[in-house]
Amino acid sequence: MAVALPLNGRNVLQLMSLSPDVSPSGGTYAQYATRPESTTTLVSASGGRGNSTAFYLDGGLNEDPYTQVANIFPNPDAIQEFNFQTNTYSAKFGGRGGGVVNAVTRSGGNQFHGTAFEYFRDSSMNAKNYFATTGDGLRRNQYGFSFGGPVKRDRTFFFAAYQGTKVSQAPTQNFFHSYTAAELAGDFSSTPVQLTNPDTGLPFANNQIPTSLFDPVALNFVKLIPPGDSTDGLASYVQPSVENDNQWIGRVDHNFGSKFQMFGRYLYDRLDEPGQATQYLISASATAYWLSQNATISGTYTPRANLTGNLNLTYNRAAILYLGPNQPGITELGANVPIVSPAKVQSMDTYINGYFNAFWDGEYRIPRNEYDISSNWTWQKGAHTIEYGGEIAQQVSLDFADYDSGGNIGFTNELSGNNLADFFLGRPSGFSLITPNYGNFLRNVPGVFVSDTWRASRRMTLSLGMRWNAWVPWRETIGNQTSLFSFDAYNNGSHSVRYPNLPPGLLAADDPGVSHTVISSNYAIFDPRIGFAYDLNGDGKTSIRGGYGIYHDEPGALVNNRNLSSPPWNLRVDFTNPASLSNPFEGRVNPYHGIVPTPLPGDTTYGTPFLEVSYGTRFPYPTIQQWNLTVERQVPANILFRLSYEASGSYHLFGGMDHNAGVYIPGKSTFSNTNERRPIPYFTQLTIAEAEGTASYNALVVSAEKRASHGLTFITGFRWAKQLDETSSSQFESDSYASSNIAADRGLGDSNVAKQFVFSPVWQIPAPSFGNALVRGVLGGWNTSGVLTLRTGNPYTIASGLDYSYSGIGLDRGDAVPGQVAKITSGRSTAAKANGWFNTDAFTYNAPGTIGDTGRNSQIGPAYRNLDFAVYKSISLGKGLISESNHIDLRLELFNAFNHPNLNNPDSTVNDGPGFFGHIFSANSPRILQLAARYVF
Numbered sequence: 061m062a063v064a065l066p067l068n069g070r071n072v073l074q075l076m077s078l079s080p081d082v083s084p085s086g087g088t089y090a091q092y093a094t095r096p097e098s099t100t101t102l103v104s105a106s107g108g109r110g111n112s113t114a115f116y117l118d119g120g121l122n123e124d125p126y127t128q129v130a131n132i133f134p135n136p137d138a139i140q141e142f143n144f145q146t147n148t149y150s151a152k153f154g155g156r157g158g159g160v161v162n163a164v165t166r167s168g169g170n171q172f173h174g175t176a177f178e179y180f181r182d183s184s185m186n187a188k189n190y191f192a193t194t195g196d197g198l199r200r201n202q203y204g205f206s207f208g209g210p211v212k213r214d215r216t217f218f219f220a221a222y223q224g225t226k227v228s229q230a231p232t233q234n235f236f237h238s239y240t241a242a243e244l245a246g247d248f249s250s251t252p253v254q255l256t257n258p259d260t261g262l263p264f265a266n267n268q269i270p271t272s273l274f275d276p277v278a279l280n281f282v283k284l285i286p287p288g289d290s291t292d293g294l295a296s297y298v299q300p301s302v303e304n305d306n307q308w309i310g311r312v313d314h315n316f317g318s319k320f321q322m323f324g325r326y327l328y329d330r331l332d333e334p335g336q337a338t339q340y341l342i343s344a345s346a347t348a349y350w351l352s353q354n355a356t357i358s359g360t361y362t363p364r365a366n367l368t369g370n371l372n373l374t375y376n377r378a379a380i381l382y383l384g385p386n387q388p389g390i391t392e393l394g395a396n397v398p399i400v401s402p403a404k405v406q407s408m409d410t411y412i413n414g415y416f417n418a419f420w421d422g423e424y425r426i427p428r429n430e431y432d433i434s435s436n437w438t439w440q441k442g443a444h445t446i447e448y449g450g451e452i453a454q455q456v457s458l459d460f461a462d463y464d465s466g467g468n469i470g471f472t473n474e475l476s477g478n479n480l481a482d483f484f485l486g487r488p489s490g491f492s493l494i495t496p497n498y499g500n501f502l503r504n505v506p507g508v509f510v511s512d513t514w515r516a517s518r519r520m521t522l523s524l525g526m527r528w529n530a531w532v533p534w535r536e537t538i539g540n541q542t543s544l545f546s547f548d549a550y551n552n553g554s555h556s557v558r559y560p561n562l563p564p565g566l567l568a569a570d571d572p573g574v575s576h577t578v579i580s581s582n583y584a585i586f587d588p589r590i591g592f593a594y595d596l597n598g599d600g601k602t603s604i605r606g607g608y609g610i611y612h613d614e615p616g617a618l619v620n621n622r623n624l625s626s627p628p629w630n631l632r633v634d635f636t637n638p639a640s641l642s643n644p645f646e647g648r649v650n651p652y653h654g655i656v657p658t659p660l661p662g663d664t665t666y667g668t669p670f671l672e673v674s675y676g677t678r679f680p681y682p683t684i685q686q687w688n689l690t691v692e693r694q695v696p697a698n699i700l701f702r703l704s705y706e707a708s709g710s711y712h713l714f715g716g717m718d719h720n721a722g723v724y725i726p727g728k729s730t731f732s733n734t735n736e737r738r739p740i741p742y743f744t745q746l747t748i749a750e751a752e753g754t755a756s757y758n759a760l761v762v763s764a765e766k767r768a769s770h771g772l773t774f775i776t777g778f779r780w781a782k783q784l785d786e787t788s789s790s791q792f793e794s795d796s797y798a799s800s801n802i803a804a805d806r807g808l809g810d811s812n813v814a815k816q817f818v819f820s821p822v823w824q825i826p827a828p829s830f831g832n833a834l835v836r837g838v839l840g841g842w843n844t845s846g847v848l849t850l851r852t853g854n855p856y857t858i859a860s861g862l863d864y865s866y867s868g869i870g871l872d873r874g875d876a877v878p879g880q881v882a883k884i885t886s887g888r889s890t891a892a893k894a895n896g897w898f899n900t901d902a903f904t905y906n907a908p909g910t911i912g913d914t915g916r917n918s919q920i921g922p923a924y925r926n927l928d929f930a931v932y933k934s935i936s937l938g939k940g941l942i943s944e945s946n947h948i949d950l951r952l953e954l955f956n957a958f959n960h961p962n963l964n965n966p967d968s969t970v971n972d973g974p975g976f977f978g979h980i981f982s983a984n985s986p987r988i989l990q991l992a993a994r995y996v997f
Contacts, residue, residue, distance in 0.1 A: 062136040064822045064845045066930040066953040068988075070179065070202060070223070071097050072133050076105075076113075076144050076161065078820045078847065080777030081706055081761050083813040084854070085110030085788075091127055091618065093380045093426045095331065095350045098129045104811035105146040105159030106686060107708045107757020107783045109790050112158030112613060118165055118325055118356045120374025121432040125455035128156065128616040128790075131378050132329040132352035133163060137175050137206040138221040138309050140166045147706050148607030148686045151509040151525030151589040152436065152447060157611040157684025157710065165325055167313045168217030172209035172997070179203070179951075179992040183230070187986035190890065190961035197230020198988075204307075211312075219311045227303040235981045236342070237415045237972070238288030238295035239480060246271045251478050252973075258475040258487045275486025275641045280393040284341040285416055292975045297343045305331040322359040327352070335385050341408065341418035344385040348424075353377040366440040370449075374432040382424035384408075389466045396643040398652040400631075401465035401496045409464050412483045413472040414861065414972045422462035423496075428617065429456045443515040450508040457501045457534075457617030459624065464494040469641065472870075473731035474862065474971075486641035489731065492671065494632045497624045498658040499541050501534040501617045511589065519598055523607070525589035531582040531612055531681040534620055539659030540569040541629040542578045542620070544675040545719075545748060550740070559628040561665050563742035566672065568628055579679040587611065601694040606687070613682035613713065619749070619791055622673035622716070627666045631656050634671045634744045637732050668742045669735055673716065676748040680712045698769045702777075704761040713753030715787050715796040720746035721867040724909035729866035738868070745868060752802065755785035755809065771824030778817045783809035786916075798871035798911045807916035808855040814920075816851040841934040843949075846957075848927045854965060855917035860906045861971025873912030874903040874970045882919065890961050893922065893980065897966040900978040905970055921965035922980070929957040932992075946997035952989070959987035 067074045076082055085104040102110040111128040115121070122131045133139075141164040145153075153160045181200040188195055201224075208219035240250075248255055248267040255264045257273075288295040311325040335347035358372045389406025391397045399406065403422035411417030436449035471479045473489035482489070511525030536542050543566060546554075550565025558568040567574050591607035624630065631651055639646035649667050690704040722729070722737040729737060735744055763777030786803070787796040788810035797805050827840030860872035876882075880902035898919065906912035932951035939945060956962070962984035967976045 080779040085811040108158030112156040119372040135223040151527040168208035174207035185989040190983040225305040327354040348382040369437040376430040379427035407466040409468040445513040448510040462496040468492040491638040491644040495656040519595040523591040608687040673747040698767040710755040712751040734868040774821035776819040783812040819848040846929040853921035861969040922963040949994040951992035955988040
């Protein structure tokens with residue numbers, strides 16, 4: 061089905077979405093380091109987090125150890141088999157509590173076979189995005205070939221494939237809230253609140269701000285930001301893009317005899333995105349390339365008929381090189397911000413909450429390697445089929461990342477009453493400077509399993525398995541750059557020996573009493589995997605199946621980023637309410653004297669308070685339990701029906717909590733004195749990386765699968781589900797939870813989809829039996845396929861936008877207004893939905909000292925309806941030169957065939973105000989038409 065179905069971009073990982081118990085996902089693992097193809101196919105399987113699926117290609121790991129999402133997979137013409145297990149998979153796979161993808165590449169045979177293809181798109185054939193006023197100027201060519209056959213009949217075979225993809229896209233429109241010409245002239249009279257001078261506390265008469273008070277850096281900045289409409293401040297910018305991708309795959313198989321076979325396969329893929337010249341900071345375009353490689357050598361040995369063994373050696377690599385755009389940084393715009401990075405481009409991270417921002421990294425180099433060795437054996441003994449084996453994977457991730465060496469400058473607290481006014485006045489709410497990260501992380505993960513599929517009786521089959529899989533944290537190899545915070549050490553006044561100038565309680569790896577990895581490995585984990593299948597009537601047509609398994613989430617190398625960007629490994633500064641945008645260091649200690657070395661020397665002095673993200677002294681390993689119960693019924697026409705209950709329960713999930721939030725003091729708490737109200741004065745935020753989260757998933761799934769007969773095959777299913785958690789991110793961010801009471805954050809998971817229906821048929825339309833040869837030739841050879849997806853919307857949170865809890869965490873939610881109903885009755889036009897998805901009068905700012913009384917993810921966004929459709933004509937060319945038959949397929953593919961405007965979630969921040977709060981400004985892709993020609997022999 062991989063070649064027959066309309067797969068957008070010919071990405072085989074989209075086949076995962078054909079399962080009804082899979083829903084779209086996202087999260088912090090959708091990093092720029094991750095290949096774009098992988099981020100578009102992040103899914104939650106049976107309630108798992110978006111990066112909890114394990115990916116195997118030809119028996120070896122094929123994933124990115126940095127984010128734990130998929131590495132590149134071969135194009136559909138190079139795939140022989142694709143399988144996705146979503147619940148209670150066997151002990152053979154360690155997994156992470158989501159699903160397991162297994163794909164097998166094509167091999168050669170005694171007959172030559174191959175393809176040549178071209179897929180073409182052009183904007184003139186596409187509809188416009190619902191919010192766009194012009195087409196996107198898209199031009200896309202995807203072309204290539206596959207070829208396989210014998211080197212020596214019955215002994216040695218080869219297969220090779222190539223796919224090239226070239227994409228150029230004229231600028232797409234992006235809308236945002238900008239400044240108006242009046243505001244640039246100091247006229248803020250349209251602002252509904254009274255503005256005050258942050259320096260004097262006096263009001264600006266009629267909200268007129270003298271332009272003589274404007275910060276010169278802000279004025280230089282807005283010269284490179286498009287102004288907004290005079291009525292509502294809405295503006296747009298365009299962002300061109302170019303992509304060039306080349307993928308090669310080669311495979312050789314050799315039979316040494318009936319007992320030993322061997323193959324080797326190599327996959328290479330490089331995607332280039334050259335930076336494009338742009339006029340504005342907000343549309344800056346970096347230059348980047350992603351390089352992916354996967355090589356496997358595998359041998360299968362059959363010493364006797366009932367015993368087969370396999371040895372698999374796999375090398376897997378993913379790498380990115382990112383260079384910031386040719387745009388001025390904040391220093392070049394006139395700010396007194398020192399250059400501390402060797403990167404050629406200064407990073408930019410300046411944002412005006414509710415308005416606009418400019419962001420790019422200076423430089424980003426993250427190569428990741430994975431070495432996987434596995435051996436699996438199958439032994440058949442009477443009624444038992446016993447599988448056993450082991451695997452060891454070494455993962456290495458080198459991280460050089462210049463995120464915020466140019467400063468992170470935020471205007472969020474409305475010091476004057478309006479964040480845009482704060483920006484023009486040059487009064488940031490916060491300033492941070494983070495020197496570049498440089499670390500090399502490594503871990504070795506072993507696993508051993510045994511599983512017995514036992515035919516206990518004619519009707520009952522049992523699957524009994526056990527897996528031992530060590531839980532191993534990452535080890536930094538350049539300078540043991542991992543740290544923890546101990547409250548006992550803090551209360552005792554104990555300091556680090558390696559870095560004695562750190563505050564008490566903050567300890568480094570290899571300090572006395574601290575291990576090399578800071579958190580402990582666990583080599584005593586044994587996970588059961590059990591299942592049964594019972595033939596209810598003994599006729600093989602009706603069965604009851606069930607299963608249960610325990611799994612463990614694993615840390616991707618990305619979890620080390622925030623720790624690596626904190627002292628003692630990073631010479632960072634964190635200022636609340638710095639003096640000005642032009643000179644954030646005014647009145648502060650500037651610790652920088654040129655390029656900062658990495659690792660930092662042990663006598664480094666750190667200015668306090670600073671933001672810290674460290675591990676804690678308690679870190680249990682995450683555990684995921686899955687179970688299911690299924691009734692299957694085989695009916696005529698080769699259709700298999702299933703009715704299933706699927707569930708999972710998880711605990712000790714990754715998350716980060718701020719243990720130094722500001723204490724609310726009624727009548728005395730302000731945005732400006734947050735740091736003075738924190739319990740530990742040495743830190744701003746003190747985020748402890750923990751594993752205290754929980755999650756649950758329950759679903760009823762009805763599905764049907766028709767095996768190919770009479771030219772028709774299909775997979776279809778409906779699921780009714782609910783997913784709950786406290787945070788859906790698997791990283792250690794400072795904003796995982798809104799407060800220290802994580803139970804208050806329990807709500808719908810980010811990937812929760814209550815109802816979903818998927819239908820994916822492939823139909824070879826019967827050729828007519830009437831008419832002459834010409835009629836039969838014209839009307840015969842037609843095929844059609846498609847993927848229909850209908851699902852309810854994803855959840856979202858009503859955010860306050862202001863830190864009225866005065867905690868400094870910044871995740872305050874809105875309050876519900878009594879007597880108001882948020883949901884607006886259905887039946888409205890798309891325009892009406894976009895102009896107000898919900899009743900904005902139903903929400904207001906949270907009461908002081910609270911995090912808001914609306915729950916996390918308490919609202920549901922627009923539903924999604926999409927049909928991807930393909931029709932193609934197969935024209936036989938008779939006997940070919942090197943094969944018995946060959947034909948040409950002419951294809952027409954339509955993505956979002958009915959051009960349904962699938963709106964994204966609305967602006968849900970109270971502080972964004974009228975015209976933005978409750979409005980929707982973006983939508984999924986419109987109808988895209990693709991033409992293709994394929995030669996097959």
